[in-house]
Amino acid sequence: MEETASSVRQDAREWIDENFDPDISLRVWLERLADSGWAQPGWPQEWCGRGLPPDLAAQAYAEFNRVDAPGPPAGLGVMLAAPTIIANGTDDLKRQFVRAVLIGDHAWCQLFSEPGAGSDLAGLQTRAERDGAEFIVNGQKVWTSGGQGADYGMLLARTDPDLPKHRGITYFALAMDQPGVDVRPLVQMTGESGFSEVFFTDARVPASAVIGEINGGWGVALSTLGFERTGLGAGSGIGFKLSGFGGSKLREQQDSTTVGEYIEAAKTRARSFGTNSTAMIGGSVTPLVKLATDLGRGADPQARQEIVRLHTLSSVNNWNGLRARAKVQAGGRAGAEASLGKLMSSAIARQWRAAASVIAGPQDMLAGDDGPLRGRVALQFLAAPGPSIYGGSDQIQRNIIGERVLGLPREQDPSRTLPFRELRVGTQSSKTEAPGEAS
Numbered sequence: 001m002e003e004t005a006s007s008v009r010q011d012a013r014e015w016i017d018e019n020f021d022p023d024i025s026l027r028v029w030l031e032r033l034a035d036s037g038w039a040q041p042g043w044p045q046e047w048c049g050r051g052l053p054p055d056l057a058a059q060a061y062a063e064f065n066r067v068d069a070p071g072p073p074a075g076l077g078v079m080l081a082a083p084t085i086i087a088n089g090t091d092d093l094k095r096q097f098v099r100a101v102l103i104g105d106h107a108w109c110q111l112f113s114e115p116g117a118g119s120d121l122a123g124l125q126t127r128a129e130r131d132g133a134e135f136i137v138n139g140q141k142v143w144t145s146g147g148q149g150a151d152y153g154m155l156l157a158r159t160d161p162d163l164p165k166h167r168g169i170t171y172f173a174l175a176m177d178q179p180g181v182d183v184r185p186l187v188q189m190t191g192e193s194g195f196s197e198v199f200f201t202d203a204r205v206p207a208s209a210v211i212g213e214i215n216g217g218w219g220v221a222l223s224t225l226g227f228e229r230t231g232l233g234a235g236s237g238i239g240f241k242l243s244g245f246g247g248s249k250l251r252e253q254q255d256s257t258t259v260g261e262y263i264e265a266a267k268t269r270a271r272s273f274g275t276n277s278t279a280m281i282g283g284s285v286t287p288l289v290k291l292a293t294d295l296g297r298g299a300d301p302q303a304r305q306e307i308v309r310l311h312t313l314s315s316v317n318n319w320n321g322l323r324a325r326a327k328v329q330a331g332g333r334a335g336a337e338a339s340l341g342k343l344m345s346s347a348i349a350r351q352w353r354a355a356a357s358v359i360a361g362p363q364d365m366l367a368g369d370d371g372p373l374r375g376r377v378a379l380q381f382l383a384a385p386g387p388s389i390y391g392g393s394d395q396i397q398r399n400i401i402g403e404r405v406l407g408l409p410r411e412q413d414p415s416r417t418l419p420f421r422e423l424r425v426g427t428q429s430s431k432t433e434a435p436g437e438a439s
Contacts, residue, residue, distance in 0.1 A: 003052065005059045012038065012063035020069055022260030026250075027103070029259045030072060034102035038064070039072045040082075042325065047086050047098050054325040061239055068263050071240020073250055076146060077101035077108040079231045081154055084224045085173070088212045097152075097173065104250040109150035110228075111141045111174065111198060112221070116425055118143075119396055121156070122165040122218065123425035126200065128157035128172065130207075135159070137174065137203040143390065147183045147196035150176045154224060155205065160215050161421040168420055171217035171224075173209040180204070190382045228391050229338035230324040242266045285311045287373055288352070292359045295372075306355035313351055317344040336405045339397040346388040353384045 019032050033039040034048050042057040043049025052060065064071065072078055082101045085093050100106045117124040126139025137157055147153070153174045160168035176183070180203035185193035212220035242263060253262075285307055289298075297303045324337035357364050360372040367378035388394045402408040415423050 003056055005056060008041075008052065008056045008059045009063050012060045016063060016067060016069065020067060020259075022263065023258055025255050026070065026257045026259055026262050027254035029070065030103045030254070033069075033072065034099050039102045040078065043083075043086060043098075047094055048102055054322040058322065065241040068242060068267075069240070070259060070262055070266070071243045072102040073104045073107070074243040075107055076110055076150075076154070077106055080110060080224050080227050081106075081108040081152070081173075083227045084154065084171075084220065085211060087223050088171075088220045092208070093173065093211060104254060106151045107146065107149055107250075109144050109147045109153045109176070109196075109198075110224070111144060111147075111153040111155040112224075113143045114140060115142055116428075119393060120425070121221070122169070123423070124156055124158060124169065125425065125428060126155075126157045127161075128155075128159050128170060128205070130159070131204075133208075134204050134206050135170075135172070137172075137180075137200045137205060139200050141198045141200075142195075143186075144183075144196045144198050145194060145390075147176075147198050148185055148193070152176060153198070154211075156217055156221055158420065159217075162419050163215060164417055165415060165420045165423060165425070166218045168215055169217040169221070170214050171211045171220040172205045173211060174203065174205045178203060188383075190379050225392065226324075226338050229342040229397075230321060284352075285314070287376075288355050288359060291356070291372055291377075295359060297359050300359075303355070303359045306351070306358045310348065310351045310355050313344065313348050317341055317348060320344065336401055339392075339400040339404075342387075342391060343394055343397040343401070346394050349380075349384045349387045353381055356380065 015036060015038060019036070021029075030039070037043075037045060037048060037050035038060060039048060041050040041052045041060045042054055043051075045051045050057075050060075061071075078101055082098045085097050089097075097106065101108070111126075112121060112124075114124050114126060124139075126137065126141065128135040128137045135157070137155070139157065141155075144153075153176055155172040155174040156169055157172065158168055159170040162168070174181075180201045182199040182201070183196050184199070186195045186197060187193050188195065207214075211217075257265075288307055288310070292298045292300070292303050292307065320337060320341045324341060327337060356372070356377045360377055363372050364377050364381065366372065367375040369375055371378055399411070403410055421428075
């Protein structure tokens with residue numbers, strides 16, 4: 001029988017009625033959720049999902065959010081690693097990693113960008129050299145989100161410098177807790193350390209941890225970038241309302257914390273705007289509506305207009321995110337839809353900043369606890385440029401849209417056919433200097 005919105009909501013309600021219990025441990029709840037397929041209802045049924053299209057998956061999330069049920073840990077494991085492994089990995093890798101992400105056993109980071117390979121990601125120089133059943137990794141990554149607490153990293157490394165730059169790259173699942181992996185936090189101007197730089201000195205990764213084919217990592221990376229742009233573009237409007245972070249922090253509290261205790265702690269953090277990155281606030285109108293009410297600006301036409309503009313941009317972008325997810329689920333690759341969403345996320349961050357400035361007035365510069373939203377408005381002002389850079393800059397997204405939607409000619413890149421070792425990229429000297437290609 002074909003699923004409908006009403007049938008999905010009824011199925012979700014019935015499952016919740018039978019299984020949701022605030023007195024069970026968080027660990028038991030996340031295991032029940034993962035094994036039922038409701039943790040990620042859009043994933044394939046054989047890999048902890050229910051195979052629902054994005055619009056129907058959203059209906060299921062609404063039922064879980066109605067009772068404040070916690071979802072699987074937020075972060076790059078659910079957003080990027082597991083979808084990439086489902087799409088490109090062996091069944092052994094899927095069995096090893098997919099469920100572990102959903103129950104919080106593994107937190108992931110993304111080991112893509114390097115000091116000399118940002119927008120020109122294919123110019124990366126981190127090396128992975130074969131040594132029997134393993135690869136030995138040496139190099140450096142930068143702007144690594146969540147690197148400090150990650151159990152595994154999605155690593156892109158060069159395995160054959162004699163091939164052109166897009167063809168000699170391999171994609172690995174690398175264990176972070178090992179000798180030879182040095183994670184150093186980077187302090188942002190907000191005072192937070194959401195990013196790190198990572199140095200590899202003879203780190204090891206088994207050949208069985210290759211995702212996709214050896215030297216075929218570029219295609220796998222494109223699928224990850226598609227998931228990333230779709231996720232960042234859609235924001236937090238689609239999914240579980242309450243989600244923590246996986247890895248060691250969650251493992252420490254899973255068995256000793258009940259679902260009810262976890263829900264109450266999450267609500268307390270939300271009321272105080274907690275310690276999450278400032279970037280997590282941008283896009284939500286809820287704190288701005290409360291701020292306008294508290295400051296007596298709830299009826300102010302300019303404040304209301306800015307809030308409505310933000311709500312409109314966020315809603316349209318969430319719908320675009322559904323469209324991008326539907327394309328991926330149908331077997332395609334997220335392209336222009338994901339780039340449109342990622343580009344829109346930058347506009348949403350700036351609109352949040354503009355609305356907050358109108359509402360708070362000169363107080364928006366106060367960054368302490370006595371500032372608007374306990375100083376989070378001022379911090380969001382500093383964080384607002386971030387979405388236009390990370391996950392592929394606005395300029396890169398415009399290039400993709402120009403080429404794939406408007407049909408504009410691609411930028412000429414003679415380096416595409418030359419062996420990588422002949423190129424001048426990063427710290428590598430060269431016989432030929434060629435312009436980089438936007439990913």
